[in-house]
Amino acid sequence: MATYKTRAQFVADDLRQRILGGEFQGGTQLRQDALAKDYEVSRIPVREALLTLESEGLVEFHAHRGAFTTELSVSKIRELFELRVLLETHILRRAIDNLTEADLDKAESILIKYDEALNSGGEIGNWSEYNFAFHEALYAPAKLPETMALISQLNTKSDRYIRMQLLYTQEIEKAEKEHHGLLDFARQGDADQACALLETHIQEACEGIVAVLENRAKAMMQQA
Amino acid sequence: MATYKTRAQFVADDLRQRILGGEFQGGTQLRQDALAKDYEVSRIPVREALLTLESEGLVEFHAHRGAFTTELSVSKIRELFELRVLLETHILRRAIDNLTEADLDKAESILIKYDEALNSGGEIGNWSEYNFAFHEALYAPAKLPETMALISQLNTKSDRYIRMQLLYTQEIEKAEKEHHGLLDFARQGDADQACALLETHIQEACEGIVAVLENRAKAMMQQA
């Protein structure tokens, strides 16, 4: 799949990681010239990369004024997480209907690999990738590609904030326990309980993020 | 808002209409050079327009092979409409919580304008735009912009098929009656009934489309 990568795709992938990694503050302008020099390409693939990122909601274009990284308000974050609850409980139910042993094992293996990394190293830079990989594996049996694409889209949009939360609070272990719980309920075929757990799992993550944001806002106020 | 339109945006808007209008069969290649000549621009804005349309799901890029219009399978169409039910009933409930008289009047005025056009002229080319405008007006009071954006996205993706259905069957009047029903339930504040009606409204549209597609497939078989 997609064995060849155009420069535009390469720039888009790398820049996405940089944005999600928090390298830019919300609202900073991304100058095409500077990025072109960074990547040693012309501005054309840079523009195309920025357009791609715009469609993912990471960047906003203003005609003749350029591209700016987006910043989400608390209310938008709440909305995104509410959508995640809606879509992910929906897909989880379907997944549980179709679940095979192999599916469960696959999801579990991701979880185990992650557990090990957690116990040995402690810090995990790309937690959010593992996180999404697990959810994806759990939802895959539903065989709803369009739904999955929307979920993925919502995740990308909120990813920056999830990372931020993990940086400030130490909720990874808790989330990990909930992941095991999800897997257990799925194995038992108990869709109701699984969905209930998933719902609180997502909602609590949301509240965590909102708390961090509001603390930060308070700190900003005092500084000024 | 967006007073200036770049050439890329112009091409994207026009090309979107052409694709949704059914000018291209699913899977046809869109040659950049030809489009550039059509619009009397260079290939650069054409490429950017195609990228935009790709993010909307109307077109697919294959590296070094170009852009092709997408074609949805019956199962994907079903999935999209299922998502619409999920998201639109969700937003409708919220909208009904916040509804004011002014909101209802606004939605109704769209409906009335449309009724008139229907009675006088008969044929309406851009029914799907009116259709979406009404739904949008009804959902707006929910004040959930991200949700609304997703709904809009799903609508764009399925729009071609909705138009196709309307071309072959004459369901516009029925849909129009249902719209009035929706408005009535909303006015009464009866979210449950409104959502139930909305659900069947969407599901029946879906079944209509699937029926048309399967008939067409059968016709194709006989031809061969």
Added chain:
DNA sequence: ACACTGCACATTGTATACAACCTGCAATAA
């Protein structure tokens, strides 16, 4: 006949060059 290689052509992807537009500052006038 069939498979395979390699070349020519067409099309896409990207670099460079230029035009259009926005922004901020300086100069002018009220």
Added chain:
DNA sequence: TTATTGCAGGTTGTATACAATGTGCAGTGT
């Protein structure tokens, strides 16, 4: 002083030119 106009510089948007890749056919060999 304050508001306004116009210019200069810089950035984005687009055209043109070139490079890289995919495709199809001719030619060769088996």
